[in-house]
Every structure is written in structure tokens, then in C-alpha cells.
Amino acid sequence: MKIKVCVGTTCHLMGSAAVIEEINNFPEELMNKIELSYATCFDVCHGMMKPPVIRINDKFFENVEPENVKEIIENYMKEVPGAD
Amino acid sequence: MKLRRLSMINLAESFENGTLKNDIITLPKKMLPGPNSTYRDSVYLEREILKQRIKIYLGLDYYKTKDMELFEISENLDEIIDGKSELLDNEKSVTVIEEACDSCPSGKYYVTDLCRNCVAHSCYNVCPKKAISIKDSRAFIDNEKCIGCGLCSKACNYFAIVKLERPCERACSVGAIEKTKDNINTVKIDAAHIDREKCVDCGACYVSCPFGAVETPSQLFRVLNDIKKNEKVVAIFAPAIVSQFGPKVDIGKIKSALEKSGFYQSYEVALGADMVAEEEAEMLEKNPDFMTTSCCPAFVNYIKKHKKEFITNISEAYSPMTALAKYLKSKDKDIKVVFIGPCIAKKTEARENKYVDYVITFEELGALFVAKKIEPTESESLSFKGTKEAWGFAVSGGVTEAVKKHINKELKIIYLDGLENANDIFKKVSVEKYDLLEGMACSGGCIAGPGVIVNPVTAKNGIKRINIE
Numbered sequence: 001m002k003i004k005v006c007v008g009t010t011c012h013l014m015g016s017a018a019v020i021e022e023i024n025n026f027p028e029e030l031m032n033k034i035e036l037s038y039a040t041c042f043d044v045c046h047g048m049m050k051p052p053v054i055r056i057n058d059k060f061f062e063n064v065e066p067e068n069v070k071e072i073i074e075n076y077m078k079e080v081p082g083a084d
Numbered sequence: 085m086k087l088r089r090l091s092m093i094n095l096a097e098s099f100e101n102g103t104l105k106n107d108i109i110t111l112p113k114k115m116l117p118g119p120n121s122t123y124r125d126s127v128y129l130e131r132e133i134l135k136q137r138i139k140i141y142l143g144l145d146y147y148k149t150k151d152m153e154l155f156e157i158s159e160n161l162d163e164i165i166d167g168k169s170e171l172l173d174n175e176k177s178v179t180v181i182e183e184a185c186d187s188c189p190s191g192k193y194y195v196t197d198l199c200r201n202c203v204a205h206s207c208y209n210v211c212p213k214k215a216i217s218i219k220d221s222r223a224f225i226d227n228e229k230c231i232g233c234g235l236c237s238k239a240c241n242y243f244a245i246v247k248l249e250r251p252c253e254r255a256c257s258v259g260a261i262e263k264t265k266d267n268i269n270t271v272k273i274d275a276a277h278i279d280r281e282k283c284v285d286c287g288a289c290y291v292s293c294p295f296g297a298v299e300t301p302s303q304l305f306r307v308l309n310d311i312k313k314n315e316k317v318v319a320i321f322a323p324a325i326v327s328q329f330g331p332k333v334d335i336g337k338i339k340s341a342l343e344k345s346g347f348y349q350s351y352e353v354a355l356g357a358d359m360v361a362e363e364e365a366e367m368l369e370k371n372p373d374f375m376t377t378s379c380c381p382a383f384v385n386y387i388k389k390h391k392k393e394f395i396t397n398i399s400e401a402y403s404p405m406t407a408l409a410k411y412l413k414s415k416d417k418d419i420k421v422v423f424i425g426p427c428i429a430k431k432t433e434a435r436e437n438k439y440v441d442y443v444i445t446f447e448e449l450g451a452l453f454v455a456k457k458i459e460p461t462e463s464e465s466l467s468f469k470g471t472k473e474a475w476g477f478a479v480s481g482g483v484t485e486a487v488k489k490h491i492n493k494e495l496k497i498i499y500l501d502g503l504e505n506a507n508d509i510f511k512k513v514s515v516e517k518y519d520l521l522e523g524m525a526c527s528g529g530c531i532a533g534p535g536v537i538v539n540p541v542t543a544k545n546g547i548k549r550i551n552i553e
């Protein structure tokens with residue numbers, strides 16, 4: 001699955017760099033299912049979603065933190081089978 | 085951390101919209117609508133603390149304004165952001181918000197519930213003050229008698245006895261932050277208090293407090309205001325800025341983002357670093373005496389307050405920041421110079437030398453970009469200068485590398501990497517002859533300073549890989 005982490009200024013200030021580090025430290029079997037890239041602002045943050053924002057395939061997730069990113073990804077994989 | 089950044093962004097956005105005077109009064113309620121608290125016991129306490137933070141973000145003196153309500157501040161707002169108000173903090177770079185301080189227990193030892201009420205009672209036997217007794221099937225330490233020697237903790241086979249330490253006290257290498265001795269005038273009994281005679285402004289307490297009770301007065305609004313008034317505000321940014329804004333933002337993009345934000349010009353302090361490295365190399369050639377670097381203001385303050393016998397050994401060269409600011413002002417005396425960096429101690433240095441008008445951190449710059457809707461990732465990449473060694477100033481060991489390039493003879497060098505090592509290093513230099521002591525108050529160098537917004541490891545890689553055209 002394609003995971004894009006926003007590294008625009010607002011998301012970056014709210015901690016997207018820590019999320020990227022956490023994803024890079026995932027166990028190998030999970031990493032093999034992920035295609036990670038950085039994205040410039042998705043423009044969903046002003047008023048609508050709470051940064052840091054990530055995008056898995058075509059779905060946006062808000063308020064992503066190192067503590068919850070793994071859960072968010074695993075829940076997505078359960079809900080959308082064949083996503084990897 | 086997030087609350088601090090969100091508050092700065094909200095305040096900066098209001099300023100840019102021209103609505104700060106009104107917005108400031110309602111900001112605490114807007115950011116903390118309640119009714120449930122987010123991170124403390126009550127949402128009302130959270131709001132009160134946020135009010136104190138807001139005053140500090142405007143650059144106000146906590147002690148002069150702590151009893152003022154935000155509507156009173158709003159009435160004085162114009163004077164505050166013009167720099168004319170008497171309520172501004174013109175002396176301190178770090179300050180404790182007493183309401184936010186949790187008065188954490190410290191100085192004594194405490195028996196946790198890992199205690200198994202063993203038969204040996206090594207703790208009881210080893211205590212020199214007979215402070216330990218057995219109560220309710222557990223060892224118990226009487227705080228009145230405990231002198232904090234730690235022998236009980238070392239003796240316990242279950243590691244059940246822990247030392248109670250305030251994170252701020254542990255982080256401070258010079259013993260400058262302690263329980264207040266003035267419990268009559270504070271709002272919080274035993275709140276942390278900074279002893280200004282010892283404090284070197286390194287910002288270790290600011291970083292370490294898990295309650296965010298230590299803050300640094302900000303000059304962000306002075307900068308935003310001067311830009312709005314179309315003053316010639318020149319931004320000079322520290323080498324530590326590499327990688328601070330994420331993997332897609334290189335220095336060239338930061339330069340163009342700064343110019344789009346309304347800064348008249350932007351310069352890399354690496355240029356100042358090249359000037360200084362040459363000067364210090366010359367001094368070392370001519371003078372056989374032991375010399376310390378002078379680019380880290382917290383390190384310089386440390387010598388001036390705690391190792392006075394070495395004051396004459398401090399390099400007379402200006403720091404790269406001051407050297408560049410002085411040079412720029414000699415070319416155009418109408419400019420205002422803002423230093424953008426990872427450092428709190430630079431605020432003190434700027435106050436003392438008058439060439440630099442304002443100091444802001446990378447966090448504050450981030451808030452400025454967001455408020456002005458400037459996205460560095462989308463800016464074009466301008467070219468920039470400075471030798472690779474000059475950019476290396478931001479990492480421990482970098483200054484020395486730069487100086488070595490300009491000097492031919494062999495030097496005996498010693499590194500002070502983090503003030504926690506200061507006592508050991510100064511002991512060494514008092515007994516052995518060294519040529520140069522490179523002093524960095526933050527372990528790892530400026531990339532590990534209190535104002536950084538990325539992991540120092542990432543920043544260090546960024547500096548190593550820097551590609552200068």
C-alpha cells in the first residue's frame with residue numbers, strides 16, 4: 001500500500017518527522033507491504049483535519065502520532081483486504 | 085510541545101489577520117473549549133496556564149504581568165509589539181511559569197511497592213540517619229531525617245528504593261534551578277525557581293520539564309510587526325537550520341521562503357562562521373596561551389559565572405552570529421537583524437551586544453511560515469554560500485575542524501560536549517596544557533539545541549551531506 005506522509009510546514013511542526021521515523025522502524029514484514037513517500041501539503045489541515053496527516057492509498061488519516069501510526073495502518077489493512 | 089506550537093500559530097495567524105487585539109482575549113477558551121480537561125486536573129487550570137504562556141509568547145515579563153488578565157494585555161498590545169511597553173521582558177531568556185510547575189518531589193529517596201519487606205532490611209541497616217522504619221509491611225523513609233545519601237537505594241536487592249528528582253534539577257548542569265525559597269510570594273508552594281547568578285540560559289530545563297512549566301519569552305511578534313511596518317528586516321539563519329523543516333526542504337528553499345515572508349534579505353550565518361574561523365586561527369598562531377571558543381553563548385556564560393579564572397582565555401572573536409550582524413550593519417545601518425536558530429542563550433547574547441535585534445527559534449519560524457501561508461516545500465531553491473566547514477559549526481567538533489583548516493601547526497585540542505561534562509573538562513585543562521577548548525553547552529552541538537524541531541541525528545546527517553554550489 002502507498003503511504004504518503006505530509007511534510008508540509010504545519011504537519012512537520014506537529015510532529016510528522018517523528019511519524020516517519022516510527023514507520024522506518026517497523027518490523028520487516030510490515031515494511032515490505034508499505035511504499036513510503038513524502039508529500040507536500042494535502043491542504044486538508046486548515047480547519048478540517050488535525051495534523052499530522054497521512055494518506056494510505058486514497059484515504060486520509062488525521063492526528064497521526066508515533067504512538068498510534070502502527071495501529072492506524074493495521075486497522076486499515078483489516079478493513080480493506082488486499083490493500084497490500 | 086504541540087500546545088506551544090499551536091498557540092504560537094494561532095497567535096501569529098491572528099496577528100497577520102489584524103485581529104490579534106480581540107482574538108487574544110478569547111484564545112484560551114477557543115483552544116481549550118472543555119468541559120473536560122485534556123491534560124491536567126481541570127480545564128480552568130489549563131486555561132489559566134495557557135494565559136500565562138500567551139503573555140510570555142508576546143515577550144512579556146512573567147513577574148510583571150502574572151496578575152494581569154488578557155483583556156488588560158490587549159489594551160497595551162500596540163506598545164508591546166512595538167517594543168515600547170515596560171511590561172516586556174528585557175532581562176531574562178528563560179522563566180518558570182509557577183502555575184504550571186507541579187512542584188515535583190525531589191532530594192529524597194522513596195520506597196516503592198517493589199519492597200518485599202525482606203528479613204535482611206539492608207536499607208534500615210545502612211542508613212546513617214536511622215531514617216528508615218518498617219510500616220505496614222514495607223520500609224518507609226522519614227523525609228525529615230533523610231539526607232539523600234542514596235545508600236539505602238544501593239543496598240536494596242530489589243531496587244525498590246528510588247531517588248526522587250525533579251527533571252529540571254537533573255537537567256541543569258549548574259544547579260541553577262531549585263525549589264523557591266520564597267513561599268510567601270509564589271502562587272505554587274515549592275515551585276521551581278531559577279537562580280540568575282548561576283543560570284547560563286542553556287535551556288536544558290526548558291526542554292526537560294514534562295509539564296512545560298519553563299518557557300522562553302518570544303520576540304516573534306516584534307519581528308512580525310517590523311515586517312508589517314515594512315522595515316528592512318534581514319534574516320540570518322544558523323547552520324543548524326539544515327533539515328529542520330523536513331526532508332523536502334533544503335537551504336535554498338528556506339532562503340526563498342524567508343524572502344517571500346517579507347524579510348528584506350536572508351543570509352546564512354555560515355558566512356559569519358568562515359569569518360570567525362579565520363580570526364580564531366590567527367589568534368592561535370600568534371598567542372601560545374590556552375584559548376576557548378566563543379561561539380556558544382551558554383558556554384561563555386558558564387565560564388563567566390562558574391569558572392571565572394578562565395575568562396581571559398575566552399577567544400576575543402565574536403560569535404558567527406554577531407560577526408555577520410556587525411558586518412551587515414556596517415553596510416546598511418537601517419536594517420534590523422533577526423537571528424533564526426536552535427538556541428535560547430543567543431537571546432542573551434543579542435541583548436548584550438546590540439548588533440542583533442531579535443532572536444527567534446526554528447519553532448517560531450515555523451509558526452511564522454504557517455501564519456503567512458508560506459510553504460517552504462513549494463518554494464524555489466536559491467543558491468547559498470559558506471564553506472562545508474562553516475556549516476559544520478552546528479555539530480560538535482565542527483568549529484575545531486574549521487579552525488584547523490586555517491592553521492598549519494599541530495594543536496592539542498579538547499572538546500566540551502555538553503555542560504554536564506564541564507567540571508571534568510575544566511579539571512583537565514587546569515592540569516595539562518591544551519591549545520584549544522571547543523565548548524558546546526548542548527551535547528552534540530547546536531543541532532541538539534533547545535529550539536530544534538527535528539531529531540539531531542537527522543540534522544547531523546543533513547549537515548554531512550550538504551552540497552554547496
